[in-house]
Amino acid sequence: MIFIMPLSKVQIALIAVVVVILLIALWVVAMFNSFVALDQNVLSKWSEVENQYQRQADLIPNLISVVSSAVRVETNFVTQVTEARSRWQESRTPLEKDTAGVQMSNGITALVNAVGVAENYPVLQANAQYVALTDELSGTQNRIAVARGRYIESIQKYNTAIKTFPGNVFAGMFGFGAKDYYRAELESMETPVIGNGTLP
Numbered sequence: 001m002i003f004i005m006p007l008s009k010v011q012i013a014l015i016a017v018v019v020v021i022l023l024i025a026l027w028v029v030a031m032f033n034s035f036v037a038l039d040q041n042v043l044s045k046w047s048e049v050e051n052q053y054q055r056q057a058d059l060i061p062n063l064i065s066v067v068s069s070a071v072r073v074e075t076n077f078v079t080q081v082t083e084a085r086s087r088w089q090e091s092r093t094p095l096e097k098d099t100a101g102v103q104m105s106n107g108i109t110a111l112v113n114a115v116g117v118a119e120n121y122p123v124l125q126a127n128a129q130y131v132a133l134t135d136e137l138s139g140t141q142n143r144i145a146v147a148r149g150r151y152i153e154s155i156q157k158y159n160t161a162i163k164t165f166p167g168n169v170f171a172g173m174f175g176f177g178a179k180d181y182y183r184a185e186l187e188s189m190e191t192p193v194i195g196n197g198t199l200p
Contacts (some may be wrong), residue, residue, distance in 0.1 A: 028037070031170045040091040040178060048095050053088060053101040056137060060085050063133045067111065070124035077114060077116040081107035086125040091154070098148070105141050112137070155179045 007015075064078050084107045088100035112134050124130055159178050162171035171177075 027172065031167065033164065033173060033176055035174060035176045038161055042154045042158050045154040048096060049144065049151050052140055052147050055076040056104060057085050057088055058139045059133060059137055066127060066130045066133060067124065070127060077107065077111040081111055108137055152181060155181055
């Protein structure tokens with residue numbers, strides 16, 4: 001027969017303190033891990049935005065080649081799209097990349113719209129490669145919008161977690177700060193005069 005000695009009040013109190021400390025430690029670890037998971041989710045969502053911008057940037061040389069060969073002139077739109085692509089490639093921060101990416105998208109849209117209304121370019125409008133490229137670019141721009149929306153949503157979840165109690169207490173201790181929401185800083189790009197039949 002096993003004889004178990006009764007625990008003293010001090011031993012019971014000590015065990016209770018150890019259990020409470022372990023529970024608090026596990027809770028703190030869980031909070032830290034949730035912050036890390038939310039932070040990684042934001043990074044992953046931004047990576048998808050960048051991926052779609054990269055896809056768009058990769059299509060631009062083909063579009064410029066097709067347009068330039070059909071029009072046989074270096075238009076202002078081609079120059080603007082090329083410059084926007086270069087700015088995107090040189091950008092470092094998410095805000096810089098997204099702003100340059102939006103400018104790149106706007107330039108492509110302006111170029112495609114100018115060709116679409118320009119009756120002087122029937123060869124280009126009938127070019128299967130041009131049509132396929134514009135379809136791909138349009139699809140990419142839709143994917144950019146969806147990816148950007150998911151990125152903004154992930155920032156909202158992360159910021160909510162680190163700003164609400166008790167997350168706000170631990171976020172500061174762990175070094176997790178709020179992330180900035182997307183804010184576009186758009187430069188105006190010239191748009192074509194509809195129906196004039198020429199690319200500037």
